[in-house]
Amino acid sequence: MEQLSIFDGGLQSPKLPSELMDYRSGFFTKEEGSELVPLLKENIRWSQETIRMYGKLLNTPRLTAWYGDNNKTYAYSGKRYDPYPWTKELLFIKHRVDAACGVTFNSVLLNLYRNGNDSVAWHADDEPELGSNPIIASVSFGQVRRFDVRHNDDRKLKYSVDLEDGSLLIMKGDLQHNWQHQIPKSAKAMSERINLTFRIIN
Numbered sequence: 001m002e003q004l005s006i007f008d009g010g011l012q013s014p015k016l017p018s019e020l021m022d023y024r025s026g027f028f029t030k031e032e033g034s035e036l037v038p039l040l041k042e043n044i045r046w047s048q049e050t051i052r053m054y055g056k057l058l059n060t061p062r063l064t065a066w067y068g069d070n071n072k073t074y075a076y077s078g079k080r081y082d083p084y085p086w087t088k089e090l091l092f093i094k095h096r097v098d099a100a101c102g103v104t105f106n107s108v109l110l111n112l113y114r115n116g117n118d119s120v121a122w123h124a125d126d127e128p129e130l131g132s133n134p135i136i137a138s139v140s141f142g143q144v145r146r147f148d149v150r151h152n153d154d155r156k157l158k159y160s161v162d163l164e165d166g167s168l169l170i171m172k173g174d175l176q177h178n179w180q181h182q183i184p185k186s187a188k189a190m191s192e193r194i195n196l197t198f199r200i201i202n
């Protein structure tokens, strides 16, 4: 089955270039996921952040949390985040992801999408502390959500992939420089999804 596809008038076109993204379904088994999800829900210090937009303070449409090595501070949307220390289950996930990617991640941003009304707007993870052409590894548990990618110069150049329970999506190459990504809201009834994006902060 085609995992990465572009939708153009209902036609499936070739896979997304593998130098930008690498998708693996079943990276964690259903059993691993059903053990990990309750631990992550319970032990992660989820919070509802606010963002300032057009002079208004808005709630981020999802819960987030930042974990990692204790010297790795992250500045994002005009705020500074000091990471919480790694938990046992985060290290379990990280070690498997490190091995698959051949790097050592030092931080993770977690997202909890409570239902179809939660989302992440078009953006790129291009903060200077991530360096150029960063590798970002994205693990998903729970509800399948659509992940869209569009090119900065030609927004019709767009790819979509369904991020399944237990999957790993590796973002690399110039994806954070020349493309944006989003998780759109959905009008369908949707259950919870936990996403972990592992990053290397310089």
Ligand SMILES: O=C(O)CCC(=O)C(=O)O
Pocket: 109, 111, 120, 125, 138, 147, 163, 181, 183, 195, 197
């Ligand atoms: O939930 C996802 O799959 C993507 C999250 C994301 O893009 C981010 O945290 O930067």
Ligand SMILES: [Fe+2]
Pocket: 123, 124, 125, 181
């Ligand atoms: Fe992102």
